[in-house]
Amino acid sequence: xxxxxxxxxxxxxxxxxxxxPLTGRRQLLxxxxxxVLALSDSSYHTYMATAVxxxxxxxxxxxxxxxxxxxxxxxxxxxxxxxxxxxxxxxWSFSLIKDTxxxxxxxxxxxxxxxxxxxxVTLDDAGLAVVLGHEIAHAVAKHxxxxxxxxxxxxxxxxxxxxxxxxxxxxxxxxxxxxxxxGAEMGVALPYSRKQEYEADRLGLIFMAMAGYDPSLSISxxxxxxxxxxxxxxxxxxxxxxxxxKRIANLKxxxxxxxxxxxx
Numbered sequence: 657x658x659x660x661x662x663x664x665x666x667x668x669x670x671x672x673x674x675x676x677p678l679t680g681r682r683q684l685l686x687x688x689x690x691x692v693l694a695l696s697d698s699s700y701h702t703y704m705a706t707a708v709x710x711x712x713x714x715x716x717x718x719x720x721x722x723x724x725x726x727x728x729x730x731x732x733x734x735x736x737x738x739x740x741x742x743x744x745x746x747x748w749s750f751s752l753i754k755d756t757x758x759x760x761x762x763x764x765x766x767x768x769x770x771x772x773x774x775x776x777v778t779l780d781d782a783g784l785a786v787v788l789g790h791e792i793a794h795a796v797a798k799h800x801x802x803x804x805x806x807x808x809x810x811x812x813x814x815x816x817x818x819x820x821x822x823x824x825x826x827x828x829x830x831x832x833x834x835x836x837x838x839g840a841e842m843g844v845a846l847p848y849s850r851k852q853e854y855e856a857d858r859l860g861l862i863f864m865a866m867a868g869y870d871p872s873l874s875i876s877x878x879x880x881x882x883x884x885x886x887x888x889x890x891x892x893x894x895x896x897x898x899x900x901x902k903r904i905a906n907l908k909x910x911x912x913x914x915x916x917x918x919x920x
Contacts, residue, residue, distance in 0.1 A: 679797070679855055679858070679859070681851070681855065683798070683802045684802060684805045686804075686805040687801050687804050687805055689744070689745065689798075689801070690745070692764050692798075692800065692801045692804065693745050693764055693765045696763045696764040696765045696767070696800070697763075697765055697767075699763070700763050700765070700767045703769075704751070707751075707753050707755075707769075708753065708754040708755070709751060709752065709753060709754065710752040710753060710754045710772050711754070712752065712772065715752055715772065715775060716752045718775075718781060718784060719750050719751075719752045719768075719770050719784070720750045721781070722781050722784045722785050722788060722867075723748070723750040723768050723788055724748075724750070725785070725867040725868065725869075726785060726788050726789055726792055726863055726864065726867045727748050727766070727792070728867065729863050729864075729866035729867040730743070730792060730796060730863055730866075731743070732866065733862070733863065733866060734796075742796060743766070743796060745765065746765055746766035747765060747766055747767075748766035748767075748768070749766065749767050749768065750768050750770075751767075751768070751769050751770070752770050752771075752772065753769055753770065753771050753772065754772055755771040755772060755773060756771070756772065756773040757771045757773045757774075758771070758773045758774045758777060758881075758884065759771045759773065759774055760774050760787050760788065760791055761791055762788070762791035762792045762794065762795045763795065763800075764795050764798070764800050764801065765795075766795065768788060768791065768792070770784070770787075770788070774787065777877070777880050777881060777884065778877065779877075779880075781869065782864075782869045782870060782873045783873065783876075783877045785864040785867060785869040786860065786864060786869075786873065786874045786877045786878075787877070788864075789859075789860035789861065789863040789864035789867070789869075790856050790857060790860035791856075791860075792860070792863060793855070793856040793857075793858075793859035793860040793863060794852070794856045796859065797852070797855055797856065797859060799852045799855075799856070802852070803852075853903070854903075854906055857874075857903070857906065857907055857910060858910050858913075858914075860874075861874060861907070861910055861911070861913075861914035862913070862914050862917050864914075865914045865915065865916075865917040865918035866917045866918075868918075868919070869918075870918060870920075871911055871914035871915060871917075871918060872911055872915070874907055875904060875907055875908065875911075878903060878904050878907065879904065882900065882901075882904070
């Protein structure tokens with residue numbers, strides 16, 4: 657039995673292992689980009705069918721302005737690295753939602769959503785760039801695909817690789833509802849791992865710096881978010897994005913690298 661389990665995981669590693677092009681970290685990807693993008697698009701449209709778009713002109717303009725600058729930076733960075741295939745199939749969009757929740761997210765495929773409730777915490781363009789840079793980094797690094805793959809592996813345990821792959825499509829549709837949990841009616845999103853969070857922090861700082869925003873301002877933003885966690889109701893953004901002393905300390909170690917990409 658132990659031998660069979662070892663063979664199973666060896667096959668999984670051979671078939672599903674990939675590397676995060678931007679950091680070199682090895683990750684497990686058992687779900688194709690096409691499948692993830694299709695599931696993400698479906699989840700996004702289901703969510704937007706009931707979401708109420710904000711009517712605040714200035715705030716909508718800010719979300720679009722900051723979002724477009726970050727996307728330009730990301731595309732430029734990937735082009736420089738010869739990694740434009742990383743975002744094949746992405747169609748970027750920016751939406752501000754009338755909701756007091758402190759939250760924002762970027763779906764695989766480039767659908768960016770910001771809730772009005774997070775704007776008092778971001779304060780300005782730079783603060784919003786911290787949030788969107790971090791969320792875009794999760795999408796570009798394929799963290800959702802990785803979480804789905806890990807959940808598939810957990811669900812199947814030591815099943816044969818052929819059984820896993822033959823029923824994978826049906827399974828991923830169920831898992832996607834958890835991974836892409838957009839609001840209570842669609843379930844609770846699986847939290848990112850600490851490793852994925854730090855990876856998104858690093859890439860997010862680089863992206864915001866390339867977009868023309870001072871990455872050192874990320875410290876004050878996360879301090880404001882951390883202060884909110886002490887209140888009776890934790891912001892939804894913090895349910896999957898832990899903010900603590902260690903995280904802020906880690907951001908400070910990442911700043912020297914990010915600042916090399918920043919031009920005033």
